[in-house]
Amino acid sequence: MVNELEFLEGIIKSRMKNSTELELYSKIEVYEEILEEIEEIKASRINLNTSWIWSKR
Structure with a gap:
């Protein structure tokens, strides 16, 4: 899930850089x-992953 979010984040940042000022x-x-x-x-x-790891200890 995080990889998909980072991919989406990259697309958005790229589109922001490639937009004209008005856009x-x-x-x-x-x-x-x-x-x-x-x-x-x-x-x-x-936080969920950290909580899960600590709960297993």
């Missing part, structure tokens, strides 16, 4: 929200 202003808020959600999902996955 960028219209897209940036949406992309920033998506990137924030990706970061939250990645953080929650890490």
Whole structure:
């Protein structure tokens, strides 16, 4: 799941770099929200994995 999120994150960042200024202003808020959600999902996955590892000890 994290690899898919990192792939999606890369696509979004690439599209932000390749946008014209006008396109960028219209897209940036949406992309920033998506990137924030990706970061939250990645953080929650890490926390779940860490919790699972500690529960097995």
